[in-house]
Amino acid sequence: MVHEPRSSNTPVPPRGEGLLRSLVAEQYRAGFISAARIQALTAERGLTRAHIEGVIDFYSFLHLEDVGRFRILFSDNIIERMQGNRALAEHLCRRLGSPLGEVRADGRVSIDYTSCIGMSDQGPSLLVNGHAIPSLDVETLDRIASRVEANTPLTEWPQEWFEIPLNIRKKGLLLANEHGDGDAVNALLSSSPTAILAKLEGAGLRGRGGAGFATAAKWRLCRDAPVTQPNQRVVICNADEGEPGTFKDRVLLQGYAERLFDGMTLCAGVIGADRGIVYLRGEYRYLLAPLQASLERRRRAGLLGRRIGGRAGFDFEIEIELGAGAYICGEESSLIESLEGKRGNPRNRPPFPVTRGYLGRPTVINNVATFIAAAMIAAREEGWFRGEGTEQSSGSKLLSIAGDCDHPGVYEYPFGTPIDQILEACGARQTQAVQIAGAAGHLLPPAQFDRTIAFEDVATGGSFMIFNESRDLLEVVRNFADFFAHESCGFCTPCRVGTTLIQQNLTKIGDGRGSRWDLETLRRIGALMRNTSQCGLGATAPSAMFDLLDHFEVVDKRLHSDEFEPAFDLDAALQEARQATGRDDPGAHL
Amino acid sequence: MSNKLRVATCSLAGCFGCHMSLLDIDDKIIALADKVEFDRTPLTDIKRIGRCDLGLVEGGVCNAENVEVLREFRRHCTTLVAVGACAINGGIPALRNHYPLQACLDEAYLHGLGVEHPQIPNDPELPLLLNKVHPIHEVVRIDHFLPGCPPSAETIWTFLEALLSGQPVEFTYRQIHYD
Amino acid sequence: MLKHFTLDGKRIPFAEGQTIMDAAMAAGEYIPHLCHNPEFAPHGSCRVCTVKLNGRRVAACTAPALDGAEVENDTDELRDERRTLLQLLFIEGNHICPACDKSGNCQLQALAYYCGMTAPEFTHRYPLRPLDASHPDFVIDFNRCILCELCVRASRDADGKSVFAIHGRGIQAHLAIDSPSGKLGDSKLHKEDRAASVCPVGAILPKHTGYAVPIGERLYDRKPISVAGDVSDHRKDSS
């Protein structure tokens, strides 16, 4: 094993653990985090005010100033733009006399956009004080507006507005099979950790969060990592699902949480962990109560808590932590930083979480679907999982399908399924392009629709966005560029500055001021980001842009000229001077 | 018909320091005179730029006239060069980018020290100011950059020699500086 | 038994636990860097020290040295990437070198000289950032901050004060000061603090010492950074 160098990671702040939870709670309660509250936290936790403000500043859903009694955020995924979210947002702004991005003068309400909230199969959608309302139309918005004007507490709003249908369109290996509440834990109790590891290894299970790391290998590395006290390891479920266009984890958390908790408990028993955490993205706040209820049921059933299944020493608890609007916190080391009460910057690796993760303890982090697959594999015969999929990608994949098709929703397909088969099944026609694996993924042209969903071919965390021939792909990629510029953590140079430059250049081209020179700039910055970024966000941010340039002609058609075009709008840059001098003669224009 | 390199120069939002540096190449100016001839420059009386091999531009872009002149230079010069800190990143004049244009005008023409007849000039003869001062590469394509405030005579000479001999431009360590 | 890797073909010995940067520095080899300072925990944010380790790009300051590995450092390809990274740092802030006290002693500038950067070339952001002169001994000019977090690390780890922190996210990320007013003058920063003299650029500058050494005769006017080393190694004679 490589000896670890001096840790380059920010030390765990004295009492940073639980800081995010306090901040999220205070924001929810008061609508912002006041100077007095920060003062109190500095005293309680021995943290500086600048540190706490730095944490608050990092998360989109935490605020130093009051954002109003009702905070309304429209999901601004490209799919929801296609569904007309902008017109709806403007409508609500007008209805409420509340300018976009500002708090209304009476402090009642503020309206803004937010990154994808995981509802693109039922958009346009919004969050009001953290609670999602899907399938919006003008009538619903008018009714929302009346309640805001009447100052009706959220609890008294019609509860059916907040209902989120699962929209499962195709069940496969995981979803079509039954799984009893404690099947995986029981399988462990009646065999052994090594037997379970062998089974996962035999099944060829790879992580469902995107990178596809072998799950058995991850668990084994963690199990073998030294600890000072027994069971001092940690199991974390990554339920941050921030990739635009993805929602399959939400569906699993809503409909299959028992299996997730069974899988996490299985992992705890295998690696020797006594602590489990589900890092649930803030956008899924509505799942908090049902998940907690489910945990409580498991405690009562002896499947969680002390002496699980009656086995002495098998103690394991699961807590749920809410995120606060930061895509980067889905990156596993950022997620840990976030839990430790810091800004969610990715860590330098090594050390990897399996040896030094949460609070320095060996930690397994897996995606929701990975834990569920592990639970089901443990409870079944060898060979069950391998019966589907390909040699390198065994089992099935849950896809979140949205965009231009008749039946958006969750589809479970064996790995190795070709894209065109999926397009046909969901009722997509005249498809111009598919964006697979979210904003960070690839924009595929029809010539590549014979490719398959698999780690060795088109890998994906689950997002599958469809664009028909009427769509402007430049707008699509601009939306992704806006997303990355907004979500870059700002730690490293190439991504912090590069995401902004890409956004600027695509805007310039989109506004009809672009030239071939700008394409060179885009490629140069994109290559730099791929090569030198600290983490996957910066490295994958330019992918869709490269695909757009390489496989589609739309950008070429939108160039204003082949010659150099100025970086800024020259005539607009004289506007202030025209105003100051009152001039509008020909000489006052460029 | 000479086969000398035809050169034009101008100073936009600059201080003529770069032009001084050009003249500072001492005895080499004689060698230079053999090889180049000047078109429009502040040193000649030529008012309109003709076809040139090389354009040397000092200063950033701060007003509409700068934009026009710069575009003229780009149209007429095969090779266009940003000379000095101001042409390259706005330089000292870009310090005004910290303030809204209105505030700059107010300070200069209305409330500033020693202002006699407070009024923001609006004569159509005067070029309008841009909101911000910009480096010239943000307005036209630039082929080379000669950094320095001003670039040393040596840097300028190294560049001209390379250009005249058709060699790639390579500076020694001490020839690149930004101050 | 000592292990080795090669840096552009040269054999570099290293001890367990050393990074590529540690070992290269110990062997007197130069790998360009900005946010790294061997006194403090490595950070890995500027990415200027990106090298190729067996063909894969890593930040030399955080990547553990590997026995038998081949490391590429001084290649045209990497120099080109470094130059682009430096250009991004220049256009991100407001760097008017002729008006900066640090000119000639500035690591950002010196690295740009070293990498042959003649201009920032990209579109300048010209952000509006303040200048804070409230402290009796120091001026902090946020226009020139490159977010290397050396002051953050020094204040936290060497001075035990945590006077500095980062606020904002993405391109909005910026240095912030821990004090009731947010001003440096109200903070616990003391003249003798390590954090006060660690800034590699002209963002944190001592007052009353400007232009002691004339432009043209300063540290990096005399020698390239690959020879002269980091500015904080020359604290006494550089200002």
Ligand SMILES: Cc1cc2nc3c(=O)[nH]c(=O)nc-3n(C[C@H](O)[C@H](O)[C@H](O)COP(=O)(O)O)c2cc1C
């Ligand atoms: C920018 C970024 C965002 C990520 N977001 C998520 C996420 O929302 N959910 C997730 O499971 N993994 C996400 N990942 C991947 C995780 O870092 C990690 O690889 C994964 O949680 C491991 O679980 P698995 O092995 O079960 O896939 C993200 C990675 C990056 C670089």
Ligand code: SF4
């Ligand atoms: S690549 Fe982007 S998100 Fe990742 S560390 Fe760098 S700035 Fe942060």
Ligand code: SF4
């Ligand atoms: S900090 Fe360095 S690069 Fe920035 S203005 Fe000062 S000398 Fe120039």
Ligand code: SF4
């Ligand atoms: S002030 Fe200086 S030391 Fe501190 S982060 Fe900025 S550049 Fe680095």
